Amino acid sequence: MELQAVLMAAGGGSRMMDLTYNTPKPMLPVGNKPLMWYPLNLLERVGFEEVIVITTKEVQKMMSTDPKMKLEVKMKLDVVCIPEDTDMGTADALRHIQQKIKTDILVMSCDLITDAALHEVVDLFRAHNATLAMMMSKAHEFTETVPGQKGKKKTAEQRDFVGVDESGKRLLFMANEADLEEGLSIRKSIMRKHPRMHIKTGLVDAHLYCLKKSVVDFLAENKSISSIRGELVPYLVRKQFSKAANSQTTKDEADEQSQKQKDGNVNLDLHILSRDEPLLQLAQDYSCWNDHRGDMSDAYHGGTLRCYVHIMEQGLCYRVNTLAAYIEANRLAPKLFEEPAVHPSAVVSERCLIGSDSIIGAGGQIAEKTSIKRSTIGNSVTVKEKVKVTNSIVMHGVTIEEGCNIQGSVICSNAVIGHGADLKYCLVGNGQRIEPEAERTNEVIVGSDQLMEI
């Protein structure tokens, strides 16, 4: 087997607590499908037959009852539950399933919605025998107004600095603004080997990683690394140019000797050396190819640890981890698939206006004289007469009484909006009741129990 897929679906959605305090993030509806359906669908389309899903018990329960998951996901899902209270990072989760991993892995996050061609990332992984291959995409500005945002203040997202070589494929440098105290410093060894480096910001990490099996074994021994994105990836990128990885000029035995004397980080290099290395090295020596030119070193500068990145220029790539991203994703996700806008089982009266970019979920009941534009209506939603819904997301089981006007809002599941209410850019939490004739603008209406959580 070549690759095993691992889907990380235990994340809490810490940046959109208003949405996730009741529904776990993997099961949030996007375009009337649970969020984790999208990466699973991508894996299925590409040809995977089995996926290891790391999630919590709550999500597993919801998965088994969700109709979309049961019917449309044909792959074998091996669900591994991790206890909810422990603060397990993604790398910790990989360590947890180390026994199941027999070959190289493809790690995805459940909040990735993309139409990327996965073979581009995997080809980099295969062709260059890379240790890590990941995908990034140009970030898009979110144009929709986010409910509950007070004013134009945007939380300064910590920028990521990504350094790639001339070809744009080899990953040379990765650091987050938060880790750089005084400034961006680049080691001389990197500059000597790759004098031309492009440093890019404004890239979104798709959190899709192809990792060699030796990395998982390394994680099992180094328990200090707990997050893939935050710690493992920068570590691997740095390790490409460390002295130990580049002692290719001395003989292999001498290498192993000197490396055994060091400790801790040694293990990664020992893991990297694969079987049958001499023949591969012979083929590389005979081959007249080099990945860089201008200096006297062999291909890859003799290093065995290589990290590659595929930067998507066009196409959709969203990480649904903030409210703004969630709204944007809801807008664009339906365009990924050719599905009828109005679900066949929805009961829609004749005299209602449903815009072309709105979707109505199963079992919805839309009464007369309603107007629904650029909105997503979930399953089993009851919309009474004379309701105007614009630019909004209405989740499952919501009841909207007559005469309401809902604009730019997010209404979570099982909420009830009383008649005549006028909501602009609001977020109504789970199961909330909005009293009739209410007028709310730019507010987050959630239950008192949620307010208690700090």
Place this chain on the structure above:
Amino acid sequence: MADSGVTDGAEKKEDITRVKNEGKELSKEEKQRLRKEKKSQKKNKEKKDEQDALASEREKNCAPSTLSQPAAHKAETAASPPVQAAVSEPPAPAAAAPPADKPAKSKAELKAERRARQEAERASKPGKKGDPGPQSTAGKPKAPPSELQPVVKRLPEHVQVDNPEVLKKLAKKLERQQIPLRSDYGYKVSLFSHLHQYSRKAPLTQQLSIPSTVIHPVIVRLGLQYSQGIVAGSNARSVALLHAFKQVIRDYVTPPNEELSRDMVNKLKPYISFLNQCRPLSASMGNAIKYIKKEISNIPSQCKEEEAKTKLQDCIDRYIREKIVLAARAISKYAIEKISDGDVILVYGCSSLVNHILCEASEKRRKFRVIVVDSRPRLEGREALRRLVKHGISCTYVLISALSYVLPEVSKVFLGAHALLANGYVMSRVGTSQIALVAKAFNVPVLVCCETYKFCERVQTDSFVSNELDDPDDLMVTRKGKTQLEGWQQVSQLGLLNLVYDVTPPDFVDLVITDLGMIPCTSVPVVLRVKNVDQ
């Protein structure tokens, strides 16, 4: 009868049927004919060609006279094509190496003629008609040259890309093996429209499932490395291929009720098709595959699986060691004799063998300097330059357009080869024949270094018939932010041609250095024959 290219057996059958149908007249004419045959067999090819010309005339004359028995003739012609097809199978493999097999063919001919004569004489009491006589005499001399090749020439698929039937057959074969078909890209120059031309930006992996299940992951990786040029060069490709096969053999499990020796070869066939789709196989890879297939089919059936697998892996290791590594050492030993102090050596492109020779020579303290000639679009010379300079050899670097300017100071030219063909032609990177030609004009000796495992039984006299077309977009170069050829696909009369190989005639090559010694170019068929006898 207008049967051209009638083969031995067909003829025999024809004789018999004709004898049966036509009666007595056949015997005298037949005897005449057979006497003529014996004479013609002793003569050489030119005589036969003459008779061919005569034969075609005679056939034309005979055609109206055969109208008397059109039905019988038609029946015979109907019978003969299937007979021809059936009989052409055995002659076809024999016909694969015409020059070497010439004496053998005439022996078989003689035998068949003797048999036919006996049959004819047995039934020859009744007479025979005059018309089939000259026809058969016409047919007979025509047979020897043409029976070397059957009526339908079996050309390899990769040089018949402009034939839609061949493409259909290829598509069907790939579908059966569950391998995606790679589509051709861009406008092909008309002289080379019979070859495949692929784009590097459309890899074959686009159409494969991502954890590849049909094709072993090692083979997918190898195919990617071939198509992206990461593994380039005849030796590198062969070694990488054998390494991949070692992994495949290691992971192989014999299915129940199957024999390892037969099933493994069937398992390897789709992988080879896949690699062929990624990049056409080289001659050295072809020879390596033949060797492995032979080794696999020679595994005795009572051999246990583990034992068989280790045996095969050892065979592969031995092949690489003997044919590539040790051969390189032997070749450098011979070649170093030819390098004297004060030499100026010209090399072209990046040949792993030539680089090895020069590095060894510099280690043996010979004083020489090297001129590296390079050419676009691959610019492989830069890599050769790097390796030589790293070893402390003083080098000069020029592009091929400066060749005639540097040649006056060159004392020898060392060239590497991709393959050595059976008629002594050297197939190598495009530009090599240029170098050899100009060197010949300047009276500079040209030495080709080639291991014997790259000798191939193909015959080619020009670079058009069988070649490889690389991605035409490689010819586009961006200088100062401008790419002149960016919209080349839109210009209707513009075609970009990126050839990979060319053939150098043996007149331009002074010496071939192989692991068997230093031989002239024309001795290649001898080496091939010796190799075949050994195996």
